[in-house]
Amino acid sequence: MDTMVLRLLGFLMLFPVGSLSADVSNNVGLGRYEDRARLKNDLFVQYDRTLEPNDEFGTIRVNHSISRAVLVSFENGVMEVSFWNGMQWFDSRLVWDPSAYGNVSKLDILRTDIWEPDFHVIESIEPYNGYPNPSIYATVQNNGHILLYPPESLKVACPYNEQDLYTNSEVLCTMKFSVWTHTCREIEPHIESEDIETVYSLDHRWKVVSTKAVRNVLRNSCCPEIFCDVTYTFHLKRVA
DSSP: OOHHHHHHHHHHTTSOTTTTSOOGGGGTTOOOHHHHHHHHHHHHSSOOTTSOSOTTTOSEEEEEEEEEEEEEEEETTEEEEEEEEEEEEEEEEEEOOGGGGTTOOEEEEEGGGSOOOOEEETTBOSOOOSOSOTTOEEEEETEEEEEEOOEEEEEEEOOOOHHHHHHHOEEEEEEEEEESSOOTTTEEEEESOSSOEEEEEOOTTEEEEEEEEEEEEEEOTTOSOEEEEEEEEEEEEEOO
16 A cells, blocks of 8 residues: 555544544633633743743653554564654643633643644654644643643654564564753653553554553763653564
């Protein structure tokens, strides 16, 4: 099957049936347009998305997760996978009292309008061209907590042992999400779950046997800085 068709199918599988339908009950907390517009103006009049929100609150804790992962293909040591890239964090600049804004308790804000953690996948073989899906919205709650779950697709290099592939027909592929410019004392990533919730395979030659998520803390003998990452491992088995 054509690669572009497989990639499209991978993205479509990220959206369960009915997930795009309107749900009036989810509108609780949105309030009137006038109140939301006034709130957004007040929040962002001096907001600088290039500055981290770690002022007096110290280290920024980021909860990271992958869900609804779709193995699009694995070939010649390259895995292509589509998934929800989940991130949650706190921004002290985006806190408000709902009673002052018509009981508005949340705002949906374009990801390009707010600061977000600069996670990058170390094993990615595609050039970095800025954050994908700039039109994706993040949900900002009145207590300053931010939820961002953009759908993404990546190609990652998966070095494997030829003997393991020949003997067991199995490969381990990893995706290491690392904060590019910050130490662990500045941005501290954590995993939400020890595996990936819901995994599919569109490649009839391979099935996903299991997944695993771990948080790593790295210390180098040369330097005092501590770096952290969250790593997801896909255990693949050849079936055809």
